[in-house]
Amino acid sequence: MKKNIVLFTLFVLPIVAYLFFASGVNSYTKLPVITSKTADFGNWKSLSGNQVSLNGKVTVLGFGGAELLKNRGNLFNLNQKVYQRYHGFKDLQFVYLCPFGTENDAEKILKALGTFTEMSQWQFVFASPMEISKYHKQLHLVGKLDANSGTSMIYILDKERNLRGRKENKEYKEGYDTFHPSELSNEMLDDFKVILYEYRAALKKNHNASRKI
Secondary structure (H helix, E strand, C coil): CCCHHHHHHHHHHHHHHHHHHHHEEEEEEECCCEEECCCCCCCCCCCCCCCCCCCCCCEEEEECCCCCCCHHHHHHHHHHHHHHHCCCCCEEEEEEECCCCCCCHHHHHHHCCCCCCCCCCCCEECHHHHHHHHHHHHHCCCCCCCCCCCEEEEEEEEECCCCECCCECCCEEEEEEECCCCHHHHHHHHHHHHHHHHHHHHHHHHHHHHHCC
C-alpha cells in the first residue's frame, strides 16, 4: 500500500499538475480587446524626425506629458522591468506621445537610458496638447490625462492597433501604472507574455501550414 502511494506521488501527481497548469495557460492565450482599431499617428514626427506607425507592431504606448523630465522615474521603471527583457523582439516598439516643447527632455531621457540599454525600439512622438487629448479620447479609456497631457499609465496595442487588456472582477484592466514597479513586474509582464505568445503561436502555425503545401 505504501509503495503504491509513493509511486503515485512520484509519477502520477506531477503529470496531473502539469496538465492542470498547461490547460490554464492554453485557455488564456488571448487578451480581451478593449478598443478596436485605434487611430494611427498620421504625420506626427518622432525625436529623430521620422514618422512612427502603429501598424504591424506590438506597441507599448505612453503619454509623457509636459513634465516628462520630472516623471522620468516612471520611464526608468518601464525600461528596467519590461523593455530590457523584450526589446530584442523585432516587431515590438515602445512609444511615448509627448507635447511639443519636450523634445530636449526626451533626448536627455533617451540618452540616459541608452547608457545601459539599446534604445532603437523606443520612440518619442510629438504633437500639440489638443491633438494628444483627441488621440487619448478615441482610445475610450476610463483613466484620464492630467493637466500636462500626461499619465503614468501605459497601454498595450497589438499589430492591428487594438487596445488589449485583462478582465478582473468583471471589469477590464486597460493599462499598467509605471509608478509602481511591482505592477509592471506582475500584471504587465504576464499580459505582455500572452501577447508575444499569441504571435509566436501564429507564426509557428503559419510556418507549419506552409510546410504542408
